[in-house]
Amino acid sequence: MTSDKFLGVDWAAFGIVFAVAFAAAVVIVSFYALGLRLLAVGSDDDTGADGSIVSTARGTRPLGATVGAFACLAVCVAAVLYGLYLIIPQFH
Amino acid sequence: MDALITVLLVVTIALVFDFTNGFHDTANAMATSVATGALKPKVAVTISAVLNLVGAFLSTEVAKTISQGIIKEGDGGVQITPTMIFAGLVGAVLWNLGTWYLGLPSSSTHALFGGLIGAAIIGAGFGSVDFGVVLSKVVLPALFSPLVAGLVALVATYAAYMITKQARSRGADAGFRHGQTISASLVSLAHGTNDAQKTMGVITLTLIAAGYQGAGTGPQFWVVASCGLAIALGTYLGGWRIMRTVGKRITDVQPAQGFAAETSSAATILISSHLGFALSTTQVTSGAVVGSGLGKKLATVHWGVVGRIAMAWLFTLPAAALVGGLAAWIASTSTVGLIIVAVLALAGGLGFVFLARRHPVTHDNVNDVDEDYSASRESAPVTTGKA
DSSP, X not given: XXXXXXXXXXXXXXXXXHHHHHHHHHHHHHHHHHHHHHHTTTSOXXXXXXXXXXXXXXXXXXXXXXXXXXXXXXXXXXXXXXXXXXXXXXXX | OHHHHHHHHHHHHHHHHHHHHHHHHHHHHHHHHHHHTSSOHHHHHHHHHHHHHHHHHHOOOOOSOTTTTSBOOSTTSXXXXXHHHHHHHHHHHHHHHHHHHTTOOOOHHHHHHHHHHHHHHHHHOGGGBOHHHHIIIIIHHHHHHHHHHHHHHHHHHHHHHHHTTTTTSTTHHHHHHHHHHHHHHXXXXXXHHHHHHHHHHHHHHHHHHTTSSOTTOOOOHHHHHHHHHXXXXXXXXXXXXXXXXXXXXXXXXXXXXXXXXXXXXXXXXXXXXXXXXXXXXXXXXXXXXXXXXXXXXXXXXXXXHHHHHHHHHHHHHHHHHHHHHHHHHHHTTOHHHHHHHHHHHHHHHHHHXXXXXXXXXXXXXXXXXXXXXXXXXXXXXXXXXXX
């Protein structure tokens, strides 16, 4: 039993798992949410607090917002592809 | 002849276990998607079943020992006999069916460990189980997996709501539903590569132990195919009772929460297994759902339900061990004893199915929670929210 083990658990490895999972999940969710938010730029808030659609009118979206939105979503697509890479052993 | 009967029984119950495994764990990946209306119930279980089947074929590196060191094997240890494996599986299957009847998500892997531990204690005494490993590999991870996933999901949910102005920005809910479908699919695929493997390992171990297969060889194709199909079938038929608990009873999951919870689960599961510190899918997803309930303003987490789930986790190992031990005790007497155990297990399993029939939960009513709650739901379909 090495010094960094307590009750037989490798807490250092556990800490790394926690830190990486935390960072990955929060980054992916934030980028995805940011992408959705940017796609909504220029439109009125049309979704009620309870999730119902109150208006279907689409506003005009500045080019910057569109580019930013797709950049954010691209980060998420990359994360999904990396996830597939991790799952499928034939890739590594 | 006796050996053949034992092997046939082990293979059968291993496939039954695999089926209950899929059946039980459909909820992990798909409960939140079903609850938010991201996927129709039947579509959700179909996707999950196909991905579990694909996952079973993807991974070829089978965990050589299912016991993972909990039962001392090899030189100076005990010889795991097919009868012990059979008894362990009986314990695991019955526990899985019992928790399914109660609608509680619980780890199939822990049930399997419990069953095998019980059988090993009866078969070879207390000395055959390394309780230090039980503590470090089963008990402690069961405590911190949900905490980790819950904390991750809590912050992710909070961020998702903050960035999208409490999900009121245009298209936010629809967007989160699409995202959730993808992260839930990743969870399903990861599940297929892990859980079907365990049953393949058990069957292969039995075949080797009985001399039907050379030592050190991998699972045969029919083993891989039948395990994949069994887990996929179980997933497709869906443990709707457990899905209702995870998707609706812990907290009423909304699209942003579902997306944050599934993404947190997928990230935690993939990263933990990649770094060689695999955490239970069931415990991670349940924790993430609780976290997503805590991360949303004004969302209610039903701690009574969470407490019942925690109790189930606490009892998973000892309860499965008790049944596994009893089964081992009877089955090790003779072939007749073995058959008696098989018949009793079948009767017990059917008993749970008949009990469940009295209050069926199907893909039609999976999103209904209580009588008054379901009444208000019917006038307002999930996809469009309340009018």
